[in-house]
Amino acid sequence: MIDQIKQQIERLRARGATYVDTRWYPYEETNSLLMWNGNLKDTSSSRESGIGVRVLYKGAWGFSASSDLSNLNALYDKAFDNARVAAERVTFPVRLAEKESIEAKFESPSRINPFEVTLADKVAFLREMDRLLDQPGVTQRVSKLDFRRKQIIFVDSEGSQIEKVITDVFAGLEVNGLDSEGGMHERKFNPPRRGDSRGWETIDLRYFSENAERIVRELKETLQAERCPVDDRSVILLPGIMYLQTHETIGHALELDRILGYELAFAGGSFVTLNDFGKLRYGSEKLTARADATLLNTPGSFGYDDDGVPAQDNLLIDKGILVGAISGRQMVEEANAKARRAIFNGSSGANRATAFYRVPIERMTNINIDPGNDGTLEDIIRNTEKGILLDGDRSWSIGSNREQFHFGTEAGWLVEDGRITRPVKNATYKGATVPFWNSLSAVGDRSTWEVCYVANCGKGQPNQIMQLGHGVPVCRFDNVRIGE
Amino acid sequence: MREKILQTLNELRIYALDKGVEVSLYFHEEDSYLMRFANSAISLNTNEHLIRLEVTAFEGNKRASYAMITDLDKVNDMKQGIDTACEMVKHVMPLSYSPTVPVYQSPFIDEGNFDPELAQMSNEEKLGFFNQVVNGLETEEIKLSGIFSCGANTVAAVSTRSAHPFFVTTSDAQVSIVLAHSALKWEVQSEQSAQRKTDLDAAELRAELVTLLHHYTHDTPQQIPLGRYDIVFGAAAIADMLNFTSFIGFNGGLMKRGYSCLKEENIGQKVFSEQFTFVDDPSRRETFPFRCDLYGIPRDRFPLVENGVFKAFTWYQDDADEFSQSPTGHTVPHHSLCMAGGTQHLNTLGDLLKQSRESDILYIPFLHYMNIVNPSKGIITGSSRFGALLLKKDGSIVVPYNVRLTQSLLDVFGDKIEWIAQDTLPYNTSTSYGARNPTSILVPRFMRVNDLEISLSNSSY
Incomplete structure (x- = not known):
């Protein structure tokens, strides 16, 4: 695939493009779970792949993207055509600052891949959080987990080829309650980043438990406040x-x-x-x-x-x-x-x-x-x-x-x-x-x-x-x- | 293309039936084009062709979903998507209620709002349209920005409960043209929403820009004093506030969870101005409507507020299932919100400026970055942008620096309404986060609301 991308880039360069780059996503996957008042309202996953092509022609950008990798000629031609028309209205021709040609790999630090953790373990975490948040005065309680992982391969006409694998974990808790006038108030915990990595290991049950208790306590204070x-x-x-x-x-x-x-x-x-x-x-x-x-x-x-x-x-x-x-x-x-x-x-x-x-x-x-x-x-x-x-x-x-x-x-x-x-x-x-x-x-x-x-x-x-x-x-x- | 989509969905449905699993399949295809202008140039010209499939698997009270970006030729990948969703649902915990599986009692096919002439406008035509609007209006300092977004959007669905498909395809365009002073930093804007190519009207856009430019280039801007003002809102501001009202007012699920500024006991009560009538009306093609919801419920005109009286909450299927309510056919990508026009004969900004006035009037066409300060009270906040004017009672016009308004929507659409313009237009509220979802709200061109407080007034742009 990378060879085909490089051939397409060269083809557009031969047509007059001053710069071409491509971001190929072999995969981007997500997994989301949301528990609301004890109900697992959302359990969803997604996976997508595709390619985005950026072309600079006579000082103007054209871009085209598709999930269909079977007709790269058409995709690159479309990006070129978009740039060609954009070049009809240029006031400051795009120039790109110098950079070095780079061949590199980057992987975000992650000790436990969240996509290898069982659904049962993820649900168990949410159930425990929901149990802790289920306190008098709390009318709505939400616990959520969101995992993302993607591989990006970047290739440009200046000789760079960079592969990235990025994993992220997002988790959060929220409680809501009504004050004596019927006004809704909320308190959330979106954990600050600790340690030196970004994987499932960041889901620290004890840390979340302490903060679940804290946000319930602070919500109750707010509900009683002037x-x-x-x-x-x-x-x-x-x-x-x-x-x-x-x-x-x-x-x-x-x-x-x-x-x-x-x-x-x-x-x-x-x-x-x-x-x-x-x-x-x-x-x-x-x-x-x-x-x-x-x-x-x-x-x-x-x-x-x-x-x-x-x-x-x-x-x-x-x-x-x-x-x-x-x-x-x-x-x-x-x-x-x-x-x-x-x-x-x-x-x-x-x-x-x-x-x-x-x-x-x-x-x-x-x-x-x-x-x-x-x-x-x-x-x-x-x-x-x-x-x-x-x-x-x-x-x-x-x-x-x-x-x-x-x-x-x-x-x-x-x-x-x-x-x-x-x-x-x-x-x-x-x-x-x-x-x-x-x-x-x-x-x-x-x-x-x-x-x-x-x-x-x-x-x-x-x-x-x-x-x-x-x-x-x-x-x-x-x-x-x-x-x- | 319709036949291939429906054929593929049917093949996937049969695959699920053969496996003995219960699924619903939601298909989305977009062919999107966006020409973006900045600093009087085309800063980006882009297109995306994307097909998404979402599989929701049901097993008793359990539910799980799997989404993918795919191609119609990748049927095996899609079957694997069904397998994945069905594997996931085995491991999730049951809901406390029974989630409804969509059932289509008969085929629902709606292609009446697709205009190929609009969906397939060429790059050259879009550029030509922009040039027609702004010809001669740009200078060394006054720069053009904006977008011409257009495309085709198809939503299709089927479930294992019924062989009948759901299929809606539409075309849409959103045009936003901004002229901004690169040094002074003021901005004026004119916008248009189109469902057919013939909806596009370059002359109308140009006329509004010319009027605003006249004032912004000739009048000295001022920081206006804080205090209470009679305000005329333009279409964009009205549409934005209606969107928020719909969200924190009429949504039954949010009401049950305590996020609404309306309560169940408000049904049948006069909560708003008698001049305010607001409906969900899928018969209006300008709203890119869905005449059937994704659970097979036919969608008809649904009054939310009639002459100030709150009529009903809307119930999405999942909320209706959870709270034992009857669903109201609102499980669609967007509603067809329409605010009725009033009695004031004002068709253009020029008409408003020429109108005689007994007090100073602040004209706010657009509210930037609105957000909810207090949902229970319906309080929102946002700043003026894109061509505000202070219309003095002596007939003169002042350009104000932007101001902030923090106000309850119950007041904005309440008895403080002085008048509502008779003429209505579709205001495009589409965003392109995720899948394309062309949306517009039918709103009066202008609405005057008296005695609203300006809580912050800029000392410059």
């Missing part, structure tokens, strides 16, 4: 909401395709301009953010992106100053040309597609905030005069240029004079992105740092879902409006 006041306070974000704050207002805002206007018809743009790199004070000096695709245990690590560029660890924000972006080979060339200066020194290795039938676009890897020097969570609470401690994502809405946001959280506890006083329900906070990050007044140490994952980040047209991670510490922001 409403969150409308107020201006310091907000202390635990990793369970800090990851989303980072995702929405740093991650998406720094995708270079968004900055260059390639998502304007749908996902939106970014308040960041090319002129801001190296100058914009994005946040306080306590803020250092990076895109690190080299962490071992998260879905934001993949060895090589779908441009064939090796995974990297790049600074995005250095002590508050914007210095980097999430990029692929195409966008860095266009950005440097439009800025008339070399902002970026090559691709940051973040071009990924969700499936063989989608085209790679700039996607987050692991967008992390470095731990700080403001101590433990207890230290931060002790040093907060008037605040609120928040955790768990309940709702999120962000302005189209990522310039402002409104988040609702599952849990909130008021902090007065250095101690937690009482829980509140329906906690929310909102703000404008740059002033908010500039109000960052405390960053927790390594003990507060957790790697959270996102299993369903949506972007692009045609739409794509991507999996990624966020390593984040506890952070405190001052003078934030809450409760609206």
